[in-house]
Amino acid sequence: MATQAKRRRVAGPAGSDDDPAPVASFLSWCQRVGLELSPKVAVSRQGTVAGYGMVARESVQPGELLFAVPRAALLSQHTCSISGVLERERGALQSQSGWVPLLLALLHEMQAPASPWSPYFALWPELGRLQHPMFWPEEERRRLLQGTGVPEAVEKDLVNIRSEYYSIVLPFMDAHPDLFSPRVRSLELYRQLVALVMAYSFQEPLEEEEDEKEPNSPLMVPAADILNHLANHNANLEYSPTCLRMVAIQPIPKGHEIFNTYGQMANWQLIHMYGFAEPYPDNTNDTADIQMVTVREAALQGTKVEAERLLLYERWDFLCKLEMVGEEGAFVIGREEVLTEEELATTLKVLCMPAEEFREFKDQNGWEDDKSEEDSLTITDIPKLKASWRQLLRDSVLLTLQTYATDLKTEQDLLSNKEVYAALSWREQQALQVRYGQKMILHRLLELTR
Numbered sequence: 001m002a003t004q005a006k007r008r009r010v011a012g013p014a015g016s017d018d019d020p021a022p023v024a025s026f027l028s029w030c031q032r033v034g035l036e037l038s039p040k041v042a043v044s045r046q047g048t049v050a051g052y053g054m055v056a057r058e059s060v061q062p063g064e065l066l067f068a069v070p071r072a073a074l075l076s077q078h079t080c081s082i083s084g085v086l087e088r089e090r091g092a093l094q095s096q097s098g099w100v101p102l103l104l105a106l107l108h109e110m111q112a113p114a115s116p117w118s119p120y121f122a123l124w125p126e127l128g129r130l131q132h133p134m135f136w137p138e139e140e141r142r143r144l145l146q147g148t149g150v151p152e153a154v155e156k157d158l159v160n161i162r163s164e165y166y167s168i169v170l171p172f173m174d175a176h177p178d179l180f181s182p183r184v185r186s187l188e189l190y191r192q193l194v195a196l197v198m199a200y201s202f203q204e205p206l207e208e209e210e211d212e213k214e215p216n217s218p219l220m221v222p223a224a225d226i227l228n229h230l231a232n233h234n235a236n237l238e239y240s241p242t243c244l245r246m247v248a249i250q251p252i253p254k255g256h257e258i259f260n261t262y263g264q265m266a267n268w269q270l271i272h273m274y275g276f277a278e279p280y281p282d283n284t285n286d287t288a289d290i291q292m293v294t295v296r297e298a299a300l301q302g303t304k305v306e307a308e309r310l311l312l313y314e315r316w317d318f319l320c321k322l323e324m325v326g327e328e329g330a331f332v333i334g335r336e337e338v339l340t341e342e343e344l345a346t347t348l349k350v351l352c353m354p355a356e357e358f359r360e361f362k363d364q365n366g367w368e369d370d371k372s373e374e375d376s377l378t379i380t381d382i383p384k385l386k387a388s389w390r391q392l393l394r395d396s397v398l399l400t401l402q403t404y405a406t407d408l409k410t411e412q413d414l415l416s417n418k419e420v421y422a423a424l425s426w427r428e429q430q431a432l433q434v435r436y437g438q439k440m441i442l443h444r445l446l447e448l449t450r
Helices: 020-033 083-088 100-111 136-147 150-175 187-200 266-272 292-303 307-323 341-352 355-363 381-386 387-401 406-414 417-425 426-448
Strands: 041-044 053-056 065-069 235-239 245-250 287-292 330-334
Touching: 020 041, 083 100, 100 150, 100 187, 136 150, 136 355, 136 426, 150 187, 150 266, 150 341, 187 266, 245 266, 266 426, 287 292, 287 387, 287 426, 292 307, 292 330, 292 341, 292 387, 307 341, 307 355, 330 341, 330 426, 381 426, 387 426, 406 426
Parallel strands: none
Antiparallel strands: 041 053, 065 245, 235 245, 287 330
């Protein structure tokens, strides 16, 4: 869920009202806690892509400090007012997500009248207006996002959230009634806070020598989580022992919005975790998935007799043994590269090689004396692949395109007609951008595999 330095755009389209009270209160709080904002930046709803954002009051040059957040101002399981009990009982709070201690900290602080973070909470979006697909009606989610991978990811989230709440969170709150008022004991509120953490939290990256350690716990970073996302961002968050610093990495003209990045994220990941997608073709990190089992299905279509089918399953089992494929895995295709190049190249090779060659390959446990150049699977190399590889890849793409409810021309017609596009709901527009970006990548594969 949360990864290094990334955050939301989860509230729906912002209105034009710019109530100065929450911002003024937040800025006063920043001064009290030592959170230094450059005089060149302003927190505002005006001039931003959605909700609150940060705008340059004056032109900013690369390398300039935009703000610095002292570690004492961060909100985490270690800085909250119930950090002691969370630490003492951390063994009982372990979960698949690793987020429970932070979520309990938020549940406590948001209902504590004297919470030091109250002015920070005032800039949060309304929890009831979050735009994550997990809050869409199931029918709408499936209708708009069928084929994109989002409905399946959301279903897993909802099952995990429910399990986590009833098995860990609620028993903890019941055991500490003095720390949690009845109004925060709600699965719906917990789901909303999970979405908030999914979209707004940051996860400090491990040092290189710490790669074997568990990932750092997520934390809330006031001011940093006001920034909206763009793949071509102009600011970056830096971590130091005393503070977290947001630094400009591109020239930012006066009046322009300041953008962070939430990481290299495809549109399906952005809508899943943040409730929005970047309009085509802005998201240079966009990807399309081909489910691994879809390639197996495409290969099975080419078998004619039972012996061929049995051999294909033997090949698939061997690929599983090599850890190249799995029942729930996907091959990930970007605009300029195959992100799972080794896995896809090995799969096409094993499924397409002659039977005798496979026997020899299997006897060598997948090892070869040297790698052939034809095993390369960059996007530009796809037309040079063996005909059998190209055909299997093409058949897999065609099967993948069948999982969507609409075809590419339907999406193009919607996008090319400005009036029709403007009449779509916010959710319909975002879902259309996700589907269109994926289909453009898949259709390019069709062209390359002719």
